Amino acid sequence: MTSLRQPRTPDRGRGRVRRRLTELVPAVSDSDAQCAADRIRRLRSTAHDPDLDYYPRTVVDEDDVTTVVHYLHQHRRVPDEVRRAELPDRALLVRYLRQQADQALQRHELAVLDTGHEVHALPSLFGRWLGLWSRQAVWNRRKLLTTRWRRGGEHPPTAAETEHAGRVDRWLVEHHPQLLRVAEVLVDHREHLAALVDDEQQRRLLIEAIDGAGEAMTSRPTRTSAGTVAYAMFLLREDGPAASSPDPIVREAVAIGTRLRAGFNTLTDTSGTRG
Numbered sequence: 001m002t003s004l005r006q007p008r009t010p011d012r013g014r015g016r017v018r019r020r021l022t023e024l025v026p027a028v029s030d031s032d033a034q035c036a037a038d039r040i041r042r043l044r045s046t047a048h049d050p051d052l053d054y055y056p057r058t059v060v061d062e063d064d065v066t067t068v069v070h071y072l073h074q075h076r077r078v079p080d081e082v083r084r085a086e087l088p089d090r091a092l093l094v095r096y097l098r099q100q101a102d103q104a105l106q107r108h109e110l111a112v113l114d115t116g117h118e119v120h121a122l123p124s125l126f127g128r129w130l131g132l133w134s135r136q137a138v139w140n141r142r143k144l145l146t147t148r149w150r151r152g153g154e155h156p157p158t159a160a161e162t163e164h165a166g167r168v169d170r171w172l173v174e175h176h177p178q179l180l181r182v183a184e185v186l187v188d189h190r191e192h193l194a195a196l197v198d199d200e201q202q203r204r205l206l207i208e209a210i211d212g213a214g215e216a217m218t219s220r221p222t223r224t225s226a227g228t229v230a231y232a233m234f235l236l237r238e239d240g241p242a243a244s245s246p247d248p249i250v251r252e253a254v255a256i257g258t259r260l261r262a263g264f265n266t267l268t269d270t271s272g273t274r275g
Contacts, residue, residue, distance in 0.1 A: 028096040029161075031223060034059050035268055036089035036096075037068050038227065042234055045205055047082040051075040052201070057208065062100050065093050106145055113142040171267050172221035178256055179229050180217060185253035186232055187214040192250065196241040206235045223268070230261040 037059040044052055055071055056064045072090050076083065109130060116126055116138070123138040132138045172179075186193065190210045197203040209232040216225040233254065236242040242254040 027161075028092055028099055030061075031268075033065050033093055033096040035227070036092045037065065038231065040068065040072070040086045040089050042231070043082055043086050044078060045202070045235075047078045048199075048201070049075065049078050049082075051077060062097065065096055069093050069097065107149060110142065110145040110149060113138060113145065117142065168223065168267055169221075171263065172223065172226060175226075175260055175263070176221035178260060179221070179226055182229055182233075182253050182257040182260065183213040183217050183225065185249060186210045186229070186257075187217075189247065189250050192245070192247065193236065193242070196244055197235075198241075202235060206232065209235055226260070226264050229257055230264050233257040233261040 037056070041052070041055055044055065049055075051071075054075065056067050059065060059068060069090070072086070112126060112130065115121075116123065123132065123135045127133065127135075127138045130138075130141070132141055187210060190207065193210065194203050194207050197206055209228060213225070213228040213232055216222065216228045218225060236254050237258070242251060245251055245254075
């Protein structure tokens, strides 16, 4: 029986809107991915995830992010509220991996276009496999990709990203002496602080955090040094294990570090800062 329904006409306008919405998704920097992975680890640690030993201790590159994403898919022995709380950061990490894959493909595509230019190949010989159906399309695409990757493989930062990075840098410079002092107290009182923590896993994480703060101490302010201090403060907390310390130097350093952690976390929470 012949259908009387008319075939649907493709809604080209809707496709354009969908593409524009996709383009509005903000870029995810390496620092964003590292901070997201750190936040997830803290959530899992607080929830006493029994599999946390399999979680990467540090996240520095795309392979580490891939490991984190696989971990979250495979290890689910935490309350649903924890999995719900980590979901935005988990999505951010997946977006980061997609972005890295897209960038790698664009670099391969540019290499093909550059080779075609160097050997004076006819665009019709290779352009169609890249969706480029004319000499002008090949030229335009090569120009676009060359401009995009002129900074050694990174997209030029947006104005909002540049402004945000400036705010973070100014905060780090302003608070570097305090961060350095807190890190020094943590390192000098490492064994004392570890003894204040009853939970063995939390104690091990605290020792790792203090060692990381010591390794990150430099004469110039960095996000890494601030992040390690902030993580140690997350584990200690002013109203947590550190409250029982009889040493006023320790209590004062933790109080200062807690305030620094709050300021640093607020500043580096990039949700809504880029578009």
